[in-house]
Amino acid sequence: MKQALDTRTTASEFGRELLAGLERRPRSVPPKFFYDAAGSALFDRICELPEYYPTRTELRILADHAPEIARCIGPHADIIEFGAGSSRKVRLLLEALQQPRRFVPIDISAEHLHAAADLLRLEHPGLLVQPLAADFTRPFDLPALPPGPGPVRRVGFFPGSSIGNFSPDEALHFLRDAAALLRGSAVPGGMLVGVDLVKDAGLLHAAYNDAAGVTAAFNLNLLARANRELGADFELDGFEHYAFYEPRLQRVEMHLLSRRAQRVHLAGQAFDFAAGQGLHTENSYKYGVDGFRELAARAGFVPGPVWCDARRWFSLHWLGL
Template identity: 65%
Template sequence: MIEVQSSHAAEAGNDERVSPAGEFAHDLARALANRPRSISPKYFYDAEGSRLFDRICELPEYYPTRTELGILARHAPDIAAHMGPQAEIVEFGAGSLRKVRLLLDAMDRPARYLPIDISGEHLAHSAALLQRDYPGLEVRPVAADYTQRLLLPAQPPDAGRRVGFFPGSTIGNFAPEEALHFLTSAAQVLRGGALLIGADLVKDPAVLHAAYNDSQGVTAAFNLNLLARANRELGTRFDLAQFAHGAFYNAPHRRIEMHLVSRKRQRVALGGEWYEFEEGDSLHTENSHKFTIDSLRALASRAGFRPGPVWTDPDHLFSVHWLHAPE
């Protein structure tokens, strides 16, 4: 069974909670009304968006997934030793649950696995597959927005450390102040334990450009799916053919930016309001900040973590950090 949490305050009564569709409509309306237009990348991840992202991870141009998998496979015994026996894993933004298998295979009697993801349908499917392959492991999926306040179940009585797992350099999707807020919250949730986090590193802009502008157009489809989702769930009538995928490296900010760019003058209705797009106007859908090892460790320290070991690949494309949570 999937535990579902509201993305709003946990203390709010059921009557006060906003449905996922209502939250999406509210945030999209605000994004369309603002200048510049920008919306959280969390809305990429409905079932179709999650499926497309899984395809992105297999693309030849998209190095982060295979590079991080290589790091985890190579160093899993060392990482498991840091976790200690009977550790509990909390994975933020769990997705397809592929990477955690490398950790589970190396761990000493894992106590429980709590995958958290905003896409409940995709999470349920992935969790069922994992449970089938690890029948002795308690798998307790939580459908929630992990960027909001989380109330996790109490640890089992015999559990060891609670270890957060945040792979994929998803930390790079946050604005700097949002990243600090997330890490500060995670430090409290993981008190006495640790966080294992993946962070993409600064590198040749040409490598970055290719990773977000793949030759098969999967990333473009993933980006445009946000508008398709709005059509499906909110009744908008975005003409996907009239929006282009745009992704580029903003060197001064050390980040990839993804945009949906209007190909012509057009307008779209949402909630009884009309929103105008001029030719060339864009909706900013994602940032993917890149880090140096020192900058990630400094950010973690500000959030209350004590930086520990760092593992990277031979080409220095990606890094995986062990961060000690406060006691």
């Protein structure tokens, strides 16, 4: 039995990183592993919650400023969406663009990705949609773009404040890689990035601790996924969701805290949790507008227009190349 568990874990990137995360101190695991099919569905529910302001605020910004954003992007664009999920927000963008050539949604959750791509093809029958199931934080190759009329401009789309899941150093590295990818087209490209802004701690606390408990279920699904896929034996009622804003680092932290002293098994190894000991599952960094523009400039972009809501809770940045 031990050998079967070892093989299942070492053959999986999730398994290898979870095993490494349980061995390090403090314990942590990257948030990208939230997004299996169940986790992606839970995140879609989070986006509809009254406390979770980022999605509806960003959608309003897109709706209000779509013509201006489309002018920055230009005609015949090749749109690459990082972490596409349900591709809800790109619909507002595609409707405003002039004859986009292609849309490539990239996401780690293949099942969720392909379902969203099928729906998008029905809504935009003239658009080439080429989903790519991949981890965009690692090197990947884009599908070949079929020949067509006129030069193509490659444009990145990274909505939803997902840039905040990276530390500032990681965000800089990602943006540099994205700039290199987006330069690989006939016309210099650019990128549209959603960035959550620093705001009242009470608003942030409510957004990550919703009354319905959906964010808690999303967080705990990480352990349920480990049980399903890796043969781990996490007892879900033995852990609780814990999220808070750390103002010194300008980030929301999410953890899973052990409710009691307990032992968990993964890949034939035992891991002891003391009562109150945690597994750090996510950071969500918040930025000031000027601070993010400086970061983008260091990555090789030319910061352009910025669109915000009236309360300045959220921002959309056009970054040229």
